[in-house]
Amino acid sequence: MPGMNLTRDEAAARASLLDVASYDIELDLTGSDRVFRSRTLARFSCSEPGAATFIDLVAPAVTSVTLNGAELDPAAVFDGTRITLERLAADNELVVVADCAYMNTGEGLHRFVDPVDGEVYLYSQFEVADSRRVFAVFEQPDLKAAYTFTVTAPAHWEVVSVSPTPAPEVSGDTGVWRFAPTPRLSSYVTAIVAGAYAAVRGEVVSRKGSLPAAVFCRRSLAEHLDADVILELTQQGFTFFEELFDRAYPFDKYDQLFVPEFNAGAMENAGCVTILEDYVFRSRVPEAAVERRAVTVLHELAHMWFGDLVTMRWWDDLWLNESFAEYVSHLAAAEATKYTQAWTTFANTEKTWAYRQDQLPSTHPIVADINDLEDVEVNFDGITYGKGAAVLKQLVSWVGHEEFFAGIRTYFAKHAYANTTLADLLVELEASSGRDLAAWSGLWLETAGINTLRPVLEAAGDGTISSFAVRQEAPEGWPTLRTHRLGIGLYDLDGGALTRRRYVEVDVDGERTEVPELVGEDRPDLLLLNDDDLAYTKIRLDERSLATLVEHLAAFTDSLPRALCWAAAWDMCRDAEMRPRAYLDLGLAGVRTETDSSMVRSVLRQLETVARLYVDPGHRAQAGRALAEGTERLLRGAAPASDAQLQFARAFASAARDDGQLALVRALYEGTEQVEGLIIDTDLRWELLHRLVSAGVLGDAAIDAELQRDNTATGQRHAAAARAARPTTQAKAEAWAAVVDRDDLPNALQSATIGGFATPGQEDLLRPFVEPYFDAIEHVWATRTNETAQNIVLGLYPTLLADEELLARTDAWLEQASAAPPALRRLVLESRDGVARALRAQARDRQEG
Known part of the structure; x- marks a missing residue:
């Protein structure tokens, strides 16, 4: 549609012209199930009276447009996405009345009807540029304003927004909620959530005092909502972040709403966070999923300062929001919650995601060149999140924890409720650390690509290291060689355990860096570059270390070095430096004793990729059998009721291929065979059925029967996936x-x-x-x-x-x-x-x- 794709130049021109004071927004949610009435009063000034601009609105129909008391013809000024505004005054009032559309795409104002009880649930999702689907707005992050929402809705609904929820004015079956004005915000972090939500109300203790805090979900999911866990985690985050940032939480309450059919993990609407409903666990899930939810909760809370209080000027600096939130959420998880191994999870999930993204032909600098909205829509990627967070972690190690956060505190104080760029942040970090960060920024934030580090060592006749260096490589398309601060660990097998004997930190710079500190050391059984995971880089293992890893991966007593070795082996497989069938053998052997839930999940997914894509097609049937037989052995050998047992069951169900394996899947599904400790709950039943349907063992009747047992939103999703997986031309x-x-x-x-x-x-x-x-x-x-x-x-x-x-x-x-x-x-x-x-x-x- 014309005007949907706002450009950076258009946004800059509009920002130079306008200063937006406020919006008064009235929404009537009581009428049609397709559209709702939206009335916007926008107050703004213009630095060049007489100039023209536009305001954004995506709506099926505009009823009226009034600029400074003059009625404009909607047909003449509205093109479906923009309203043209001409002959502006120094101070302006614009009133737009429109019929806006409910969405079923997870954008704008999403409408969902619960199949369990017929109740309606609405939530807004405005990032990147979808507040314009709900009200008329100058849709760009640097035109901040105060927002006053008035919502008319069924009286039995909960209505939640940025400001604390007022008591509704009730007349019959209808209520009117008049919210107080918000602080100055970017439109994409405002929100409206409304419907028959169940609420668990509590509070969090802030530097401001006690603040209201509530957790919401659909009524039909309320029995599964562990709100006490969410509120405890939220309190831990509040305490940690307020101390770390030396600044009180910037808003007046904190609501978290688990909403249906959400596209992302969560969204940082100010004081009104929306979260993927799948995080209300109705069936048993791996501990990795529970930890992921915890980090997500902390990530969105961090955004209240970095993203909502201080916001990037344009989407080039999206990383300022996301990388920072990703870094400090893991920091908070590791230091303030029970998830003390959060950096291990970061290494095997976020960084692996970043490494993959950074090797694509579309790789880009962390500070990306975002020309328009289409560019940013595809930029919520592993570089913006994972690489940015990893680089920040590296920067903290370089400049010092206290120095880094001293700069952050000044940054918040100076730019509260305003917009910034990278330069604004670097000024404060340079001042607090005493370091010139221009070269660092150029190498790490403004160039793309990932380096690979390899150990180069020679051993003397007595088994000691006679020379040691680190060789750095860069891909041909992104040839930058960077400076890395990293650790090197020397591990020996001792009593069946791999124990670190020596650790040194070095600065790697250029193509080859000599490390004289290790000359004379006994050659270790395993030498690990980037031990402690300080640097953002791919690493390689020398032949002896790789042989030790293959035979003794489980011998690591600490999870982080084990995760780094898993990552190194996986990188070698992806880069065709390790034979895929060798990685399949390594993975099936090593995952048996892996104790970290996130690592188990990652390795099982990697093994599936290897067997289905990376193994030579001529040997793929053999690899498929090896994966199925291996996961069945893992399932039968796992400790009853363990986290690993659940993950192995899922992996086996997905991999099962021959008649005997499919018969076991069917027996588990039908309850004619049990594995001790394994509970076949609702979602695991669907996973077993999905495999049986895709293999042609069961069909439509089984899907219909299962859906009758579980006619919920989640059940309908499972049924849709199963129907599409039927092995017929008609089904496809x-x-x-x-x-x-x-x-x-x-x-x-x-x-x-x-x-x-x-x-x-x-x-x-x-x-x-x-x-x-x-x-x-x-x-x-x-x-x-x-x-x-x-x-x-x-x-x-x-x-x-x-x-x-x-x-x-x-x-x-x-x-x-x-x-x-x-x-x-x-x-x-x-x-x-x-x-x-x-x-x-x-x-x-x-x-x-």
């Missing part, structure tokens, strides 16, 4: 039509259908959709909202085929579609890279040794 055609040819599926059902469509083992059924995919994606990109378009473009790309034919067809599209939107081309390029990497791994797998 129906799923394709539901996602591509029609646009009426809600976002959650769309994602589930895509997931079922792309089922491993059904490659022959997927091949006929290659051409339709490339024929459809430009139209999809032009006609769908950003979230749904990204889901389709990424989810339906036929990665599972991973052959030369698919690579060539992708290249042909990229050449033919040279004028396609850059964001779309980026997603296709990233998918292509996955295929090219798989082909390199397959070639390595064909080699002996």
Whole structure:
């Protein structure tokens, strides 16, 4: 649609012209189930009276537009996404009345009807630029203003926003909630959440005193809501962050709302955080998921200072929000909660994500060049989150913890309720640390790519190290060699344990860095670069260390060095330096004794990738059998009721392939066989059924029966995925039509259908959709909202085929579609890279040794 893609230049021009004071927004949510009435009164000044600009609004219809008392013709000034405003005065009042649309895509004001009880639930999601779907607004982060919301809704609803919830004015079945004005905020962190939510009300102790804090979810999920755990974690975060930042929480209450059909993990609306409803655990989940939820809660709380109180001027500096929140949320988890191993989780999840993203052809500097909204929509990635946080962790190590946060405290004090750029932050960090950060910023924030470090050592006849150096490499496309502060650990096998004998910290700079401190040391059984995970870099193991790792991975007594070794081995496999079948053997052996839940989950996912994509096609059946047999052994050998047992059960269900294995899956599903300690609860039942359906063992009748047992929103998602996974041409055609040819599926059902469509083992059924995919994606990109378009473009790309034919067809599209939107081309390029990497791994797998 015209005007949807605001450019950086347009935003800068508008910001130089306008100063926005306030918005009074009235929303009537009591009428149609398709649209709602929105009235906006915007007050703003113009530095050049007589000039023209525009205000953003995405709505099916505009009833009236009044500028400074003069009625404007909506047909003349509104194009569907913007309202043109001409002959502005020095001080202006604009009133816009519109019918805005409820969304089912997780953007704007999302509307959901609970299949359990028929109750309606609404929530807003405004990042990046979707507040304009709810009210008329100058939609850019640096035009902050105060917001006053008035909401008319059914009287039995809960209505929540940024300001504390007032008592409603009730008349019959209708209530009116008049919220107090907010502080000055960017529009994307304002919020409205409304519906028949269940609430658990509590409080948090702040430097301000006792503040209201509540946790919400749908009524039909309330029995599963562990609000006490969420509130305890929130209090731990409040105490930690207020002390760390030396600044009180900036708002007047803190609500957290678990909402349905949410696209992301959570969103940092000021004092009104929305969180993925899947984090209300109705079935048993791995401890990794519980820890992920904890870090998410802390991440959003950190945003109240970094993102909401102080906000980036434009989306180039999105990393200022996300990298900082990602870093301090792990810091808080490790130092203020029971999740003391949070940095291990960070190493094997966030950093692995970052390493993967940084090796794609679309890699970009942490401080990205964001030309328009389409650029930023695809930039919520591993670099903005994981790499940025890792680099901040490295910076803290370099300048010092106290010095770093002294600069942060000054930054908050100086820029509260305002907007900033990277330069504003560096000024304060340079002042507090006494270091010139220009060179550091240039190397780490303003250039892309990841370095690889390799140990280069020689041993004397007596087994001591005669020379030792670290060699640094950079990819051809991003040749920057950086300075790294890192640790080197020397580990020996002692009584069955790998114990660190020596640790040194060094500065690696340039192509080769000598480390004389290690000359004369006995050569260790395992030498680990980047021990303690201070640096952002890929590492390699020398031959002796790799041999030790393969035989004695479980001998590490600490989780962090073990995680770093897992990551090194996985990198070597992804980079075709380790034979994929060798990694499969290593993973199946090592994960048996792995005690870290997040690591177990990561390794099991990696093994699935290896068996299905990286192993040479000629040996893939053998690899599939090895994975299925290996995960069955892991399941049967796991401690009853353990976290590992649950994860092994899920992995086995996914990998099962021969008649005997599928018979076991069916027996577990039907309850005719039990594994001691393993409870087949609602969601595990669905996972077992999904595999049985995708293998053709069970079909529609079983899906219908299971849905009757679990006719909930989650059950409907599982059923949609299972139907799309049926191994028939008709099932694939129906799923394709539901996602591509029609646009009426809600976002959650769309994602589930895509997931079922792309089922491993059904490659022959997927091949006929290659051409339709490339024929459809430009139209999809032009006609769908950003979230749904990204889901389709990424989810339906036929990665599972991973052959030369698919690579060539992708290249042909990229050449033919040279004028396609850059964001779309980026997603296709990233998918292509996955295929090219798989082909390199397959070639390595064909080699002996």
